[in-house]
Amino acid sequence: MTLASLAARALAPLALSAAVALSAAAPARALDFKNMTPDEKAAFGEEVRAYLLDHPEVLVEAIDRLKAKQAQQQVQNDANLVKANAKAIFEDPNSWVGGNPNGDITLVEFMDYRCGYCHKAYPEVAQLLKTDGNIRFIVKEFPILSDQSVLGSRFAIAVLQLNGPDAYAKAHDALMKMRANITDASLAALAGKLGLDAEAIKARMDSPEVTKVIADNHALAKRLGINGTPTFVLGDQMLRGYVPLAQMTEIVKEVRAN
Incomplete structure (x- = not known):
């Protein structure tokens, strides 16, 4: 305004x-x-x-x-x-759960692999999870910026569905660190580097199962009024945009205190 x-x-x-x-x-x-x-x-x-x-x-x-x-x-x-929308936010079986799965609070991130501020937040979120040790972390694949965003999310979700959470964590980290264009060729190379079946992942990327995950995340974001990345949900708060590590740490303390 x-x-x-x-x-x-x-x-x-x-x-x-x-x-x-x-x-x-x-x-x-x-x-x-x-x-x-x-x-x-x-x-x-x-x-x-x-x-x-x-x-x-x-x-x-x-x-x-x-x-x-x-x-x-x-x-x-x-x-x-x-x-x-708590069930869809915190209990979605199709979203990857990292950090401490048994943590006392949950941090959810709606992210896009081509989002500059998501890249900026990535190491700070990782530091928060490592330093705190008691935060459950959920990633919501929310590609909104470009075709490359969608391609990256389809790859990550396909990896999760075919190879499990550990493989997804490695693929997600690699995509967040990737500065080159996200293409079929670069994803095939990444799959090979991670020891995954590139052809199987490519076939899965366009499947109804992967499409549904992205569609469900977009529908949830619409209900929550989320139209940008990164957006975090922490406790009953929505943090719209990049949040510096020091500020995020203070918010975590506030959520625990309440």
């Missing part, structure tokens, strides 16, 4: 409050806005305008309060969405 739109939303209640304050000494009839004459309304408007021009800091304060109120509402809305 732009500053101009925030100002517009904040201005209406502020103007009314200022008008009431400025007219405290006016006759009671002047406070009955429905029965104001056009001249009285115009006079009110001029008083409010003059007050705001003399005290612009009041408008800044109103905008800050509006932002805080919107942020609080977003947190509550996110908590409601997480609760309503």
